[in-house]
Amino acid sequence: MVTRDLNPHMRRELIRTLRRSLPAAAILHDPEALRAYECDGLSAYRELPMLVVLPETVEQVRAVLAACSERGIPVVARGAGTGLSGGALPNADGVLLSLAKLNRILEIDEHNRIARVQPGVRNLAISEAVAPLGLYYAPDPSSQIACSIGGNVAENAGGIHCLKYGLTVHNIQALTFLTPDGRLLAVGGGAPDSPGYDLLALLTGSEGLLGIIVEIVVKLLPRPERAQVALAAFDDAEKAGAAVAAIIAAGIVPAGLEMMDNLAIRAAEEYVHAGYPVDAAAILLCELDGMNEEVSEQILQVRRILTQCGAASVRTAQDERERLLFWAGRKAAFPAVGRLAPDYYCMDGTIPRRNLARVLVRISEMSASAGLRVANVFHAGDGNLHPLILYDASRPGDLERAEQLGARILELCVEVGGTITGEHGVGVEKIDQMCLQFSAPALTQFHALKHAFDPQGLLNPGKAIPTLRRCAEYGAMHVHGGKLHFPEIERF
């Protein structure tokens, strides 16, 4: 592999080659310019890439890939750089490939309710473009204003409305991607059950390790006749947890069911002024959508359940504007927490819903003993937790403590039968916890799969799937519940 410092000659040669296919302004190489690309939404991990390239066409992307694979140079894809697991963290010896300029909506097919888009299109821009047709794209990550659809596919992103409408994987129909050596392949299609392996599902959530996605066909849904949201305030987060279970147990499928604790409520309110109850220990936002009558009936039912579960107050949005405002607060909650502390570390574990209350209590105990505040924002309906650990990166030792606390929270998730990532992906950040989640044979299988797509190992190396050696080292540090996870591997 090339090393930046060892081989400036090689770097210059690569730039010269790329200049044949890309305009000069689309190749960044001085450190002053590269710095802005050193991290994604997880700024605790930083690395300067060798180069950043900003291609504008699929042909240019292909040329970049071909040049890199010929030279054995790693390539890291980047969409909007909102990822929270360091998936788009550059490789010091590699090229950071921004797909932001491929941002055209190529086709809207109203009849078949699909849209063909380039990967750099913003998630929200799709819904905005099809709104005049009464349609929308359902998955709505909180970052939807900024994140790219390509990044969504690569992370199999979820969002508030995924409880009812599914994750990214359930809302795309086909995609086109480039292999590391620059071949264009199309997967998926219109048919409900196509022969062969389901490569569409495989590529979704592949975190830039298997191919560079250059075109996506997304499914569109008609706007529901009515949507209404209830906002319930609780003086005790455990009661809110119980209310979540009760709503689901009643057989209701809310369009979204979200929970925020006091710190998150206060931060978000300061930004949106939605009238959140800033003294509440927790709030639940429960959205129902569908036909008018159905929504009216269910909202009454939900109101009753919330009150029975001890909600101190329940409000419904007065109008569409207020409904959107309630959600705007929830969607801005992560960065709004930036008002409370200079840095936050966002966790992304899932747990079985029934353990919600218990896990909350454990998190608050852990937070107290670590001496770091934790704000909690949850996709409560599907048990996806986002504890936000507040810290100050300028204070020596803070980041390490935040990471340790984060790791303990994820271990807790696995312990109660959950997983280490719900929707933000593994990236570099959760790579060690992958060793807890998967056995050695499973990881070996993952590597074999990666090899089939990318034999040279050039796409986003070192992310998402830990090497067995790494797991062995990690296991040596974390002997879990008295048993080693990788007893069969030699230790260092």
Next chain:
Amino acid sequence: MQTTLTEDLRHSADGREAESILRACVHCGFCTATCPTYGVFRDELDGPRGRIYLVKQVLEGAVATRRTQLHLDRCLSCRACETTCPSGVHYGRLLDIGRSLVERQVRRNIVDRFKRRLLRAVIPHRRRFGILLRTARSVRGILPAAWSSAIPPLRTAGSWPSSSHRRKMLALGGCVQPSISPNIDAATARVLDHLGISLLRVSGSGCCGAMSYHLGAHQEGLDFARRNIDAWWPHIEAGAEAVVLNASGCGVMVKEYGKLLAGDPVYAARAARISELSRDLSEVLAREDRSVLGRTGSGTARIAFHCPCTLQHGQKLGGVVEGILTDAGFELAPVADMHLCCGSAGTYSLLQPQISRQLLTQKLAALESGQPLAIGTANIGCLVHLQSRASVPVRHWIELLDACLPGHEQDGQFITR
């Protein structure tokens, strides 16, 4: 975000302010989505998150080159990013601090220096600008079309009300507005007159100082501020209740006098008081009982309103003018991507003509898509810029309101259906 300032900056007021702004940024990238220049270039370096990074590097001691300066130059200072930022990052302030540091590190080429000097020497000075504009208008016929379309046509002012009310408010002397469109101040005075308020023009008040300040000439900008404070102060003491700004770009600046002059022992207190008393014209009207104005706008054709960045992002007053116009019976056409800058942005249209044009084209397409018969706005810069290529008349919104008032000498024909 983690930051480690250089030793000398850590001890300066600017440095400390910049540090606290930087620390508020959590690098989420939301702001890139609404940044007009990111929309054009799709490169982090031409969006807020990247520019914050560029400034951060300088504050941490890296020596800036032309590269950093270029990307900071391309920023419109529209502050759409501030409206979008959930974490409350005061980007505009950080940019001002960053720009002035970079200005000291990177020497501009001679053409660039000359252009900036010239702008600072002409625009803020009412008389000099007036002469230039008259000359330009007189030779318009022999200029290339691209130039002549940029020269605003002559429009007369209409009379200033003669009555004197107990309630008084102060006007800003201004720089380019009185020469380009004297009717804006007169219309403001007439509408306020209807509401029982006299608008006072005071001698000695001139340019608000924003232009110099944003071109990195901080002292020059602050001197303009001091002159205005001197001119207004006796009237404030005599009981004038507010300073009314009808150019939102100046409004942002005057509202910041207090902050900007906080370190000046002679002016700090008065500057703070002036900022407290400063109101955009829409704020003044929104608080008054406007029933005497009636539904003057009903029966007129559709108009489209462009809310200047300095009004919606700088002063956070988006929707206020729209509310006043709707109450007055005007029908407003829907406008897509309302948060985007028109490309005028102070001197930006002159210093970055290409990007500015691209943004203007986008903006006019959005404004004209609803087939309005006129476009209203709230800042003279935007007005001139939009008018240069709009296919319908562009007016200050107060002129639209004024033109429809009963018994008015200037008729509102251009917006009558």
